[in-house]
Structures are given as C-alpha cells and as structure tokens.
Amino acid sequence: MTKPQRILLSFDVEEFDVPREHGVDLPMEEQVRISTVGTHALLDVLKRHGVRATIFCTANFALRAPEVLQRILDEGHELASHGYYHWTFEPSDLKKSKDALEQLSGRTVRGYRQARMMPVPEAEIARAGYCYNSSLHPTFIPGRYMHLTAPRTYFMQEGVMQIPASVTPLLRFPLFWLSCHNLPFGLYRWLCRRTLRHDGYLVVYFHPWEFYQLDEHSELRLPRIIRNQSGRGMIDRLDRWIASFLVEGASFVTFSEFVDTL
Secondary structure (H helix, E strand, O other), X not given: OOOOOEEEEEEEEOOOOHHHHHOOOOOHHHHHHHHHHHHHHHXXXXXXXXXXXXXXXXXXXXXXXXXXXXXXHHOOOEEEEOOOOOOOOOOHHHHHHHHHHHHHHOOOOOEEOOHHHOOOOHHHHHHHOOOEEOOOOOXXXXXXXXXXOOOOOOEEEOOEEEOOOOEOOOOOOEOOHHHHHHOOHHHHHHHHHHHHHHHOEEEEEEOHXXXXXXXXXXXXXXXXXXXXXXOHHHHHHHHHHHHHHHHOOOEEOOHHHHHHOO
C-alpha cells in the first residue's frame, strides 16, 4: 500500500534577532519590520499555490504586527506558539505565549516550537496545554544540535505528540532552511522527495527574514550561509519547491491536521 505523501510546511515567524548573534544589536522595530516584509513575501507564495502552512509565531511579534497575524488567520494557516520572545525563555512563557496568541487570534493554539529548536521541559509543555511539540532536530550540527540517538520520526512523550524536523533516513542530513539556501536546488528537492517517500510525510521549516534581501545589508554582519539565496532567491526556491510537489500529488497539511490522523 502506498504511503500518503503529506508535507508539513512551517515557518517560525519571530522578531529578527539573528544579527545579535553576530554582534549587531538591531532595534526591535527594525527586527519586526524585516520579519513583516518577509512574512508577506512567503504568504504571497503560499497564496499563489493555494497551500496552507503552520505558523509558529512569538507572542511578541504577533503583538507588534497585528496586520500580519490577521493575514495569517484570514488565509487559513494554523497558528502555533514559538514562545513569547525569541531571544529569552522562561518555562512560564509556554502558557503565557499560548494565552496571548489565543487572545489575539480567537483560535485555539495546539502546538509549540522552541526558539532555535533548543531543549524545552516536556512536562511543562503538557502542563501548558499543548498537544504537539516540534522542537526536536534529530541530527548533528556542531555547536547547535547533537541528537543522533533521538527518534527521527514522530513519537509520544509526556503525553505530547513530538514531531521532529525531517532529516534523511540514513545519514540524518538536515532538510531545514539552511540546506535549502546552500544546496543546489535540484539536490535539496531530491533529498526531500526521498525522505517524503520513505516516511510518508515531511517536516520542513523556514523563517520570514530569509525572504528579505539580506545580501544587500552588510551592516548586519551575517555569514554567507545565511545571506545566500535570501530574498528573491528564497521566494523563487519556495515557489518552485511547492510547485514540484503539487505536481507529484503531495498534499500540504497543517500540523494539527496531521496529528488528528495519527
């Protein structure tokens, strides 16, 4: 029996604090502006193809960009929590961000993803009322992740469905945003396609600031692996990536839709 080919496309919509990691303290207003421009760009691509995604949003960004939040809701995407702030975290933020997003949106927030895919107390996620968590990247990236022994596909923990980011079946090569930026497009698509066929589903994530023309802003001091293919390049890549899988009959589903079928 052929496995269903389901794609869980997601975006971490947050204040653009990446320059802070490279010694540049960007004002909050500018962080929000850059992510606002990028979010509208990626939403344009999704609307063009008629596909829905799951938007993991910080409460701080949602409060500062209500028009972006409203567009996300109006166009049928699922809203999930990415914490309260992107730069700092306290366990109390789990419930605090969920409550804030639900109050702003009038929707139930069922999912969570920790900023930078960092560890988060699973028991606290369940206590805050989430039913799924997508904060695990089961791969090895020096200085960031070392999760080669973690489950590669979805599993239950502390009463919460865990939905890790997708990695290739054999070498656990990450299929996240940096791979899309820096691999030849055909190779990235091929790796995604093989993983989708093997697992029956695919989890990928991007950020709105990737769809901003970062290579025109040397003052941000961002490394080339982040600036590469940013802005128009990523808009084109996302557009072609979605189109190629739609042609092959894959379906784009939200995280909640996926969880409800398990």
